[in-house]
Amino acid sequence: MEAIQRLASESRQKVVGNLKALHSGEETIYSGCVINCGAGHCVLKVRRKNGKITAIEPDDHYNRGVGREDAVLTDTDLIKNRLQLRGCPMAWAFHKLPTSPDRILYPLKRVAGSKRMEGRYERISWDEALDLVASKMEEMVDKYGPYSITTAYQPSPALERLFALWGAGIEGWGWCSKDPGRLTMHL
Structure with a gap:
């Protein structure tokens, strides 16, 4: 059992270390998704390193670290749109389009x-x-x-x-x- 726990701990540390290395030196900016889906056009938290997008995450400006926002939102929060806007899979994949070899560059x-x-x-x-x-x-x-x-x-x-x-x-x-x-x- 100790061997399994040690292996799990080492694996976790390796994963965390890899993620920290991946995200070191990044800048975080906020952007809007305008993929033309007709939904809420979500606010996205974008991580950028050396001019390239490395990660797209939900807007965490409001209710950071809260799993279920409905447990903490008030009527005023809803009226003033103080909630996390979470993008769909199109938003998460959109950053691949600018570097796609199939991208149309000219009219x-x-x-x-x-x-x-x-x-x-x-x-x-x-x-x-x-x-x-x-x-x-x-x-x-x-x-x-x-x-x-x-x-x-x-x-x-x-x-x-x-x-x-x-x-x-x-x-x-x-x-x-x-x-x-x-x-x-x-x-």
Whole structure:
């Protein structure tokens, strides 16, 4: 029995040592998840080392170390959104996208005459891409009206302002729980 306990203790110490080594020299920042899921757009605690993300964890600004928040939350806490926002598996995996070899780095346009899902694209300049998107948006507004363009599940103050000036639609008005940029401003 002593041998098993010693082995378990050594294993635990090794795991803890490896985790400490992995996280030494890291900086912790808070960020918002905007994966376009339509849920709460969670606040995330991000660990970074040498410019690369090493870990993504739940926001622990509120109720740190509490397993069940419902045991400690008051009505005021709920109204003021003082609870941990915990990301979904998409949030935990999102940090792999910027370094993925499959990531698209430049604007692409479907080759003339090709059909959707054929995978035939040509690289275009950023100016050409912006002009193309702007002309298509103007075409949609002229054809279907200003509310044919909207920001679905993507709260962005810049887009909200642009669309308001244009007379187009936006998903919602004002400060809401789906706005991680504003939720993290105090951190």
